[in-house]
């Protein structure tokens with residue numbers, strides 16, 4: 001597979017100004033005392049979390065611990081029962097969610113969720129044209145650029161159902177990139193894939209991680225976490241139990257639950 | 269003279285062909301406007317039934333249940349006489365359009381609801397995560413996917429509506445059934461029962477049968493396309509896996 005060497009952002013949409021360690025100081029995502037209940041079930045219990053501009057945050061933890069719910073509160077797919085979420089300094093509310101999400105956040109789902117009634121090209125251009133007021137020509141230029149980034153230019157006129165899972169997920173990443181938002185959320189992007197196509201998606205994400213995009217990634221791929229994460233957060237029972245650098249996590253985590261979890265995952 | 273083999277009866281029907289054509293015209297005219305109304309109501313209440321707002325869902329539910337669980341004849345009479353007594357006579361044709369539109373609208377609403385609910389949740393979430401507003405999401409992402417599912421049952425509802433124009437008889441309508449009935453019971457024209465009803469039935473059939481056929485062939489085509497897509501996906505997965513090895 002060949003990827004284009006073109007820079008990921010063009011038209012100067014975002015400057016890649018961040019230096020190596022000194023990620024921008026701006027806080028892109030801030031969760032403050034966020035609780036989320038589904039009926040009687042307390043899924044998030046007072047989550048506090050900050051993600052800085054350009055930071056790559058990986059969230060790990062056992063099934064049902066609230067990882068997806070945390071990420072989905074960041075773009076208001078779930079409305080917190082209490083607490084506050086701030087995006088790029090603005091509080092995210094039921095009222096401004098559409099506008100704020102449109103401008104600031106994209107998401108890549110476990111099940112890809114491409115629009116099956118549209119060609120790949122239309123999947124990539126619909127939001128830029130209808131939501132970001134780009135001309136059709138501009139949007140297509142953008143789409144082909146990101147198709148190159150994910151190595152799938154030749155699939156522009158295919159329908160999503162004709163593609164393999166790995167290809168669909170790469171298209172979904174290209175779709176997220178086409179919105180040119182500063183933040184991209186990933187909820188287990190490789191969990192629905194056949195083992196042989198996982199790497200092609202991880203390769204694309206590793207490439208993205210070199211840019212100044214703020215990435216929040218829920219994943220069970222520990223190799224990926226180790227390679228790209230600036231910070232790892234471990235969740236259990238709706239709480240953040242431990243956070244730190246990948247080095248800290250994978251060499252000597254403090255919490256016993258973390259040790260057990262990593263032991264299980266790495267052995268399997 | 270009522271006999272199906274009576275040449276005179278057939279001649280009488282031919283002589284009064286204008287009556288049948290007028291009835292057909294009135295039936296089609298009523299049906300067309302009622303269909304438009306039913307579609308509008310169906311989309312509106314179908315969207316309400318799938319919205320996140322409890323109050324909207326409740327309103328939609330009440331409408332659908334009230335209409336589906338009372339006879340359309342009663343609704344027609346109610347609308348006609350209730351309005352007439354309150355001094356707002358709106359005419360038979362308008363009553364027919366309103367009554368049949370409201371009646372079929374309840375069934376259309378259920379069709380729209382089912383069509384929307386058949387679209388996977390991930391599609392709604394993807395659209396929301398891109399920042400589509402509710403209406404944009406429905407218009408660009410959800411409805412285009414559910415329209416294929418909705419069309420066949422919608423056409424069936426259209427066929428029912430056309431047949432239900434016969435309800436207008438109860439308020440003295442001039443639709444095809446009503447005019448056929450006055451023809452066979454009329455003082456000057458009476459008697460030609462069999463030919464009259466055969467012709468009337470034929471006219472309904474000529475309109476409804478192609479519609480039903482279209483609906484069922486759409487349905488078959490839809491199923492076939494789904495199967496093809498599953499097949500194509502399996503193939504794509506296979507090839508991809510091989511290419512990577």
Ligand SMILES: Nc1ncnc2c1ncn2[C@@H]1O[C@H](COP(=O)(O)OP(=O)(O)OP(=O)(O)O)[C@@H](O)[C@H]1O
Pocket residue numbers: 038041043061062063064065066067068069070
């Ligand atoms: N819409 C919902 N309604 C009711 N319960 C829900 C809903 N969404 C999630 N839950 C529950 O909330 C808990 C946390 O779910 P969540 O999906 O956030 O976990 P997760 O850490 O992402 O797990 P996984 O690794 O399995 O994806 C689970 O017990 C789940 O059953």
Ligand SMILES: [Mg+2]
Pocket residue numbers: 067068069187188
């Ligand atoms: Mg999850």
